Amino acid sequence: MSIDAELRARAAKVIPGGMYGHLNAVLHGETYPQFFVRAEGARQWDADGREFIDLMCSWGPMIVGHRNPVVEEAAAAQQARGDCLNGPGPIMVELAELLVEVIPAADWAMFSKNGTDATTQALMVARAATGRTKVLVAHGAYHGADPWCTPGLSGVTPNQRADNVEFTYNDLASAEAAAAVGDVAAILVTPFKHDSFEDQAFAEAEFARGVRALADRLGAALVIDEVRAGWRLDLRGSWEGFGVRPDLSAWSKAMANGHPIAAVTGVDALRGPAQTLYSTGSFWFSASAMAAAKATIEILRDTGGVALMERAGDRLRAGLAAQAAAHGFVVNQTGPVQIPWLSFEGDETLARGVAWAAACLAEGVYLHPWHNWFLSTAHTDDEIDRALQRTDAAFAKLRSAV
Amino acid sequence: MSIDAELRARAAKVIPGGMYGHLNAVLHGETYPQFFVRAEGARQWDADGREFIDLMCSWGPMIVGHRNPVVEEAAAAQQARGDCLNGPGPIMVELAELLVEVIPAADWAMFSKNGTDATTQALMVARAATGRTKVLVAHGAYHGADPWCTPGLSGVTPNQRADNVEFTYNDLASAEAAAAVGDVAAILVTPFKHDSFEDQAFAEAEFARGVRALADRLGAALVIDEVRAGWRLDLRGSWEGFGVRPDLSAWSKAMANGHPIAAVTGVDALRGPAQTLYSTGSFWFSASAMAAAKATIEILRDTGGVALMERAGDRLRAGLAAQAAAHGFVVNQTGPVQIPWLSFEGDETLARGVAWAAACLAEGVYLHPWHNWFLSTAHTDDEIDRALQRTDAAFAKLRSAV
Known part of the structure; x- marks a missing residue:
């Protein structure tokens, strides 16, 4: 049993439904970790020590990098x-x-x-x-x-x-x-x-x-x-x-x-x-x-923080667009590049988006299938490029599954 | 001009009314300091460096002593x-x-x-x-x-x-x-x-x-x-x-x-x-x-925190009662001893209470004329006794003024 699963079992006894609100991972099934223990820059670690490049920034609050x-x-x-x-x-x-x-x-x-x-x-x-x-x-x-x-x-x-x-x-x-x-x-x-x-x-x-x-x-x-x-x-x-x-x-x-x-x-x-x-x-x-x-x-x-986030967002959006096309998916990337979201064309139930987000998570990129993401000034070119390596693998996994 | 007064003048430009809410010292006139810079145990220091024995505990939140x-x-x-x-x-x-x-x-x-x-x-x-x-x-x-x-x-x-x-x-x-x-x-x-x-x-x-x-x-x-x-x-x-x-x-x-x-x-x-x-x-x-x-x-x-606060509260209440009587005031001390309040008999406009609280403040005890006070586990016998020395001086000042 993972540490996350153990914590969830304990939480189920003392927190209604095991969790509540926008950080309730119960909605994602067991794919998403519920509990996190550490963060630094553009990275977060869950209770089991898994490292993620963080494209959610704790649902917005983190803007100049974790532990700035x-x-x-x-x-x-x-x-x-x-x-x-x-x-x-x-x-x-x-x-x-x-x-x-x-x-x-x-x-x-x-x-x-x-x-x-x-x-x-x-x-x-x-x-x-x-x-x-x-x-x-x-x-x-x-x-x-x-x-x-x-x-x-x-x-x-x-x-x-x-x-x-x-x-x-x-x-x-x-x-x-x-x-x-x-x-x-x-x-x-x-x-x-x-x-x-x-x-x-x-x-x-x-x-x-x-x-x-x-x-x-x-x-x-x-x-x-x-x-x-x-x-x-x-x-x-x-x-x-x-x-x-x-x-x-x-x-x-x-x-x-x-x-x-x-x-x-x-x-x-x-x-x-x-x-x-x-x-x-x-x-x-x-x-x-x-x-x-x-x-x-x-x-x-x-430091011109907005421009830094736009640069990161442009790089992410361009990379995701190229990857989606290369893997044969039609995606919509909407909103400001620094508060981005990606959906799949015709994916009305969001099932494909959920599967892709889960694949990204498994590859070590934390993002969300139905809520916009957030970038920070800690999302350097290097971090975006590493994230893109992982999202590419997620697209590939999705392609082989459909 | 005191530092507090300077800060108030700046605040008046960028905060409606200069301050708002329960920490708005404007209600007390200029007697009470508005801005605080430091705290330790049962003491707080205002922006001008004046030290107070704190009987408000930041309106309740502090319970095991500032900077525990x-x-x-x-x-x-x-x-x-x-x-x-x-x-x-x-x-x-x-x-x-x-x-x-x-x-x-x-x-x-x-x-x-x-x-x-x-x-x-x-x-x-x-x-x-x-x-x-x-x-x-x-x-x-x-x-x-x-x-x-x-x-x-x-x-x-x-x-x-x-x-x-x-x-x-x-x-x-x-x-x-x-x-x-x-x-x-x-x-x-x-x-x-x-x-x-x-x-x-x-x-x-x-x-x-x-x-x-x-x-x-x-x-x-x-x-x-x-x-x-x-x-x-x-x-x-x-x-x-x-x-x-x-x-x-x-x-x-x-x-x-x-x-x-x-x-x-x-x-x-x-x-x-x-x-x-x-x-x-x-x-x-x-x-x-x-x-x-x-x-x-x-x-x-x-540590039996409640009992510690009750002990402090009993000591404070007994001391204030003796002082009030010695100075010829009839006071009502109401509520739990660890969440105390003192009013003066017949003081319907609270004018006497306001004057006494201001005198306490001038002596270095921070308490409130119309809101209950709070004690913490940092209110040791020594701290209560020091506070009582100061409240005694405040009662004396009030007696000589009436």
Whole structure:
């Protein structure tokens, strides 16, 4: 029995279903390891000592490489002085100043722990500002796992979803139609369409500019949920390239290279309303994760981190495209190259994708069959090339199986 | 200008109102320091280097002393291997096993980051189990800062509170009357009444047993919110002394001595429903805080931590009582001695309490004029005696001022 299997058997006794949430490997059967023990750079090791080139980056949080020495030193130095104190450390001011400096649409910042804290808090600010209740959200978009937004409806009451009004991503007319409900406090939107189980899609410029104009027309806040995409596409904000600036943004995941933190940033006009909230948490002011965040964002800024990830993503995408063609598969590679996903043409049940992902795993590449992947600045040319050697073997295995 | 004042001036530009939430010292005027830089044992230092004996324990999280070496070593060792990975570490199983071992009403555990995550998740489990929507909550009780429970209503919609039905703490008849609304999924209750701005009150045994019986009669879940009281009153669960076991408990704050973690524990009958939730977070599986939690709970268990805190609390309460009497003040000391609070008789505006707390602060004791305090196992006899020397000076100052 593998160590992973032993741990799963123990977990089954003390954790409902043996595991829960997005890291639940039970969904993958026994192919995927559930438990991990170590990481370094672009590699992770499971409980049985198997090494993987990591193309998931812990589902997003890792962005400048596992065990990044600069980030870890910043966090450890702060931890050694104090983390959870009777007030924040000076680092809270420094981090807020950094966000305001880096993000043009940020005049202020508030910190919390979960991405869901940030999306929830952003909507509270929008509601406080407008005195309205409704939020327009794209059907199928992931904004967290609180009852108001979790994709699973078990344990959720109708009242908890009653303020959501859905539209279709990239369909401006549907957003305008949804707004007819009135009482709209906010339009909440992800920078691109990164729903699970389907190909990713970029936001169309017309859509991005259209929801900005719609929010303005309604007197509602445009909230960009940067939790998944943030820090990988454009440090200034993911829609900066469209010339579209949100009123509020929600940040988390990669913000501190795995240390737990989230943030809401907002424009000056919403500073007063933000001040009226009672929104807090026992660990929201803790200093270590803030030190890690500052170090992470400075590294990304000073080393051109986005360009590094794009380079890695371009190399991976080109390599996978060539391999798929060489092995006779038609694949769709969608989304930004640094937040990539690959699906097989016509693979509606995802069965082929699942088989290929399992083959990649067996070869030592950790990626996901129905959720987008993530790259980091630790994905050097060498690491991508090694990953491609392994994915090539996986394509070959898949070819011989079909 | 003090360093604290300089930091406040900078914060005012990049954080709404200069600060937010429960650590917002703006509410105290300029008397209280906003920013802290260091802690050790039962002491904290503010940004200007002023040392305080800490009777707040960072509003609860610190329970075995700031910078506890065993806890910090466990967390750092895990951090050095990996924290936020593609799956949890073995430590997640070990921690869940420890909770199941220590807490009689726990057959399983799920982990998250905030106390609010845990109370929210517990209600999701109760709703998933019962298919019902309403939750009975005590008027004025604090269960977190999500829209459904935050004490501030700014940015909150009516729908977000529509599933709450209020009763009066320690008034069983009021809970029974509230239950008449029907569709009751859960009764959510704190182990004792620790509302801010008023004297604390123990749960009456009849009330505790009564809400247990009421939940049984309704087929609803009894949920104890242990976020504030947990780990200080009884490691087995705060109502174990009443012979009352909940169906679900929410834990956080002191669980990992300041490292960010929360948990829901539950009985076997709710394991299946818990398994149906989609409830997750980017950092909920991170290993370092779990290692800190295991170390913290083991220290508390193996050193008789609760008794140590009771000893400190008894000493503090007796000392404060003698000092108040000697200086001619009538005070009320309420709540458990290890989660104490002191108010002045007839001080309805809390003005005298605020003045005394400010005097304590000036003498080098950090405590709070309208929120309960917390003690830790680092509050040795010596530390309590030193604190008492300072509180005596504060009483003297208050006497000469009135």
